[in-house]
Amino acid sequence: MADKNGFFDLSKTTLSRRTALKGIAAGAGLALAPGFVRYSQAQSSAPIKIGFQSHRTGIGAAYGRWYEKTSAAAVKAINDAGGIGGRKVELVIEDDGTDPARGAEVVNKFAKQHKTDIVFGTLFSHVVIGSAPAAGENKIPYFVVSEGHHVASTKLNRYVFQPGITDVKSQIQSMAPWIAANAGKKVTQIFPDFAFGYDHRDYLPPALKAQGGDVIAQIAIPPTESSFTKYFPQIPAETEVIYHVMVGPAVLTFVKELGEFYGSQRPQLFGFIDSLEAVDINSPGLEFLDGSHFWEGSPRYAQPDDSAAQKAYRAAVGIDDNGAAVGDPKDVSTAAHMFGCWETLYVVKKAMEDAGYKGPEDRAKLVEATEALKEFAEGPEHPQGPKTFNGKIHQCFGIQNISKVEGGKLKVVHKTKIEDGLYEAEGDYTTQAL
């Protein structure tokens, strides 16, 4: 696999999955043979075990594959630098099948069978929401990289954190100033008619209004729709910006038909890269996107002004300048999201070291230490950019990238400020009992 995860020198330092996962077998053996205990958690030599709830199969498998690569690279980097509090880190992967019920089962397995220190990793919102109660019941800290608003909404529980990626509400809100100032003030939204689209439907209008803009039409497309031409006449003629967040296999058709509908005279186009995550931007049919803009969490393409930390991160994970796997240029990464795995693991490291974490008996201390975190400086541990952390809602806030499709690449034209994405806290997890 593309696990050529040399941190600074791709040609030499390599990390295969089996290296990253070395020791897991012993962990599984221990779980099955309780009488055979090689070392106890209390001993300082025992590794920190991180249960990695991963979309190995199911609808999220493309994300899962890249989340695994990024996490394995981060663990290697952490271990090469001495581990967490002097202890090595070990990832134990369990497949959640991108299935909420299976997700909860996996969290229980981590807590009871594998006895991992924490649970980490998953992306799809319904899996996070389905698994969160199991984390709460087992009182095991659960660090997700989901970008959903569910953590920050404070509707989950005190054991769930999202410190490595911003949430969708913050992302959408921070797009509004740039859209109103640069693309246009009259916006028509086209989104799929389910929860993912509703976030955009609900969070953009107030944010845009605050910037003097207006959402003049909202067009919801049924999720199973495969042809879109019939919806386009609903786009008001005075529309200056089409804000689109279509996802799924019909995205290419959507773009192609939109191009046929407008020809060369089109409004500005603004989208979220979620529509085309892991898809080559130069795929046939996507030509119409040339000159349009996208939100990106972390840029897919290498940028001229990339920091040393960003370059090191890309090399460690094994993505080339086009955001594809080194050595496999057709394997386009999920660059906009997967950096969150890297950054989350460094937050875990920081929080564990702050808490003086020794083992599962210190999980409550770990929760409090995580809640006490305030900010993360940009650097090798946080290559996407600086972040603040709100311990009351367990959510980080950071910068966002707005990229223009230019010459078959995504070029970052604007970076938002952290303040653009801040909002009023909707609750406070710290008032919940541990």
Added chain:
Amino acid sequence: MAVSFLVLALLPPAALDRFWRRRLSLFTVSDAPRAIVSLISFAGFTFLAAAGLFGSRDPLSNPLPLVVWTLLWAGFTLLQGVFGDLWSWLNPWYGPWRVAACVFGLQPGEAKPSRLPPWFGFWPAFALFFAFAWFELIDPAPDDPARLAFAAGIYWLACFVAMFIFGHDAWSKRGEFLTVFFSMVARFAPLERRDGRLSLCWPGAKLFAAEPLPPSGTAFLLLALSSVSFDGLSKTFFWLGLFDVNPLEYPGRTALIGIGSFGLVLTFVLLAAVFAFAVFLGQRLAGDAPSFAKAAGLLVWSIVPIALAYHIAHYLTVLLVDGQYALVAISDPFALGWNLFGTANRMVEAGVVAGAESAWWLWNLQAGVIIAGHVLAVLIAHGLAWRLHPQASRAALSQLPLTLLMIAYTIFGLWLLATPTAG
């Protein structure tokens, strides 16, 4: 394409028969090492099951799910279709059974009549294949290494016991579903071994000599086809839309257990009903009907190339990507840093199935295989019909409904490849 079907259906059967009977004799192959090969295979199976229990928990790092689902089920089926009945050598029961038979002083041959009642037919294999398909397609976590190790281990043991109760040959031929399935697929292969001598024949030629299957065998073959078809169908926007499931927010396998179970049964019932109706109508059209059961049991052999074609088309991408993961995993089955076959650090190129160019190649390959499978099926059905109706015009007439069914199934297969799917 429909025209080509009709042209084929109207070919003179006698000429066709002569054509298919051609053989090119190659060399003699002794089956003396069969028990040894099977014992080695058994050792490999035990090793893999241990890896399933004690190796990595990651289904893409643990060799057990990758070997069972990708190399054996998706891949080995193709080898059977090309090289013939390799499974009779590689199955992990024969060797251990021979050893046990020696130890307990049992007769290895089939000297005494089997205690598996004849009326059982292939129903044990049918039931077990259904359970297997359910586990593969509907169970929430068939890739979970430990879960699969238990399932495979229990199945191996249960069959081993059944071989003692009912006789090795009887249980292998009518109870152990993998042997039944693989031996049916092997009938398609362009290699034939008769009296120890290996010869080359046309693909599917061996199907002409097949004996009519009993109703249970007919049902088994139809289930093999319908289950793979359902796997494709179950992920389509169309199918999920019927149950108001949003494919873009796919709720996961657990939430779809009921719908999936229903669909697995439904596709089998529909296919069986349509097949039976087509055979029945064909018999009526031809007039001089041999019994319906005999006609269905003989003509069902023409399903083999279709089942094989669907299998290839359906599992092609899995084979290309997960096959690479399998190569990596078998070198380090217990995640201990081993490199048994030098493939542990091999790079997995997931991009092999990504992008527009790959999509074009894959689609054309899949579509080509499906069309070729159906064309061969029509040819074979035509030859088999001639055995039922020696008069050429009646044979041709009897084939009309089945030919129409195969055209419809081709269209269905191509639609499955083209229609939007979840995941």
